[in-house]
Amino acid sequence: MLAVLLIVWFALPLVPLALWAFADRWSFPSAIPTVWGVDGLDAAIAAGGPAASGRSFLLGLTVALIATPIGALAARGLVAGWAPLPKILPVLLFAPVAIPPFAAVLGTNVLLLRAHVPPMLGLVVVLVAAAVPYTTFMLRTAYAAHDVGFEEEARTLGASAGQVLWRVHLPLMAPALARAAFLAFLVGWSDYLVTLIVGGGQFVTLPMITASLAAGIGNDSVVAVLSLTAVLPPLILLVLLARTGSHRRP
Template sequence: MSISTRGIVPSPNPPENLRLPGDPGRPLTLSRGVGRTARISGTLIAALWFTVPLLPLAFWSFADRWSFPSPVPTSWGLSGTMSALQQGGLSAFLHSLALGLAVAIIATPLGAVAARALSNGWAPFPRILTALLFAPVVLPPFAAAFGVNVLLLRAYVPPLVGLVLVLVVIAIPYTTFSMRVAYAAHDTRYEEEARTLGASKWQVLWTIQVPLLTPALARSAFLAFLVGWSDYLVTVIVGGGQVITLPLVTASAAAGTGNDAAVAILSLAAIIPPIVLLALLARSGRQHRGDRS
């Protein structure tokens, strides 16, 4: 027995399961467009929220004179850029960049190892270890840095080495927490299957674990970089004035008078690397999701 479909005219209205509740004339698929519009609107609002406060800095960066009550600078020029360079802005920028990268390179794998041990139950006394790892976040920065600096001076540790060590200790809680969240969602069956096929521990690490955890490692490295890049207090105490970074130069320029243009240039320079890294992080995350899908 066959059923003929001849003469059956399809309904112009979508089925009931594809209609919005309370509005039988609109298909449910239209909600995707509404969600996309909401996401775009939210992104634009967030972009305006963060960029609008930077407009005065952008104006001051190229202002030779800005007299009240003018809404824009009354005289434009590059005196602020020249002043920032004369105060050591370029060398301080490079020092901060190198310091942030060094902290990220050291603290990221250490945080990953600690997170792996805590997530899999390999670490002895996990509660005590967790308390020790997160102690730099709980302790007052000034007291911790001052106390550690006394030990570093008595051990004749060079200021740069001591500064990197202290900042790595401060960054490890952030990298550990970020990687612990990643390991909680990590599927170890891929590693177990690779081991059954004869792969060694190092092969499993570099061909299975690291590629799957690349987004989490990138986020952890970004957080560790921010610790080294934006630090001021530890650099002043432990660095002992021998390590001049961008926050130190910016604070020194802001403490004076008549350096508004130079302070604006230095402040914008301090924002550029985190924004660039954040954009690269978002792009790599989208590519990773596309590759997995």
């Protein structure tokens, strides 16, 4: 019963979005679109939706590929007790989430510009900093539950450090790493503020074209198509994650 309620709670906001996406015309006070069609889809393609989605995907992927290993190292260090400043480090790692993003991004941007950091590099660095708290805290829990006994056993049996990492450690941690990477991916995939301010308009992503079109009147159907495009990939990834996660769990 609770599951059904939850699904309704999450799906309900998507219903008008799905209707608007295929409404060429929806005049008040009709309860459903008055003319169905794919004008919204055409407009989304004309507005550069496919290329922008590709860029967002690339950004999400890059952030995930960098923030996940960093998070794993930090989590491992915190759990094993070899990380420096064990009291302060978690606070520092969590700071990007705690500080209001607008203030943090504006301040950071002046610094990055002054240091002549290329906008694309700055964009990735700031988004990775924003994603590391999520990956660290997700993986910290996983490492706390991780039994190093398996790895010690493998070493005793003569496996090299590299073999232990690839054949024992990573397979055991894969579900947790995938979940952490998913969170980091979302940070890049859905970002608007950092892409605009730090990216300096060089990298036009899906949230940027969606937000700019949403600022005008009469764009409901194209905005609905773009918003659904933004919701679907994470949803698909989430389903895949849930399935592989349950298969691989030892």
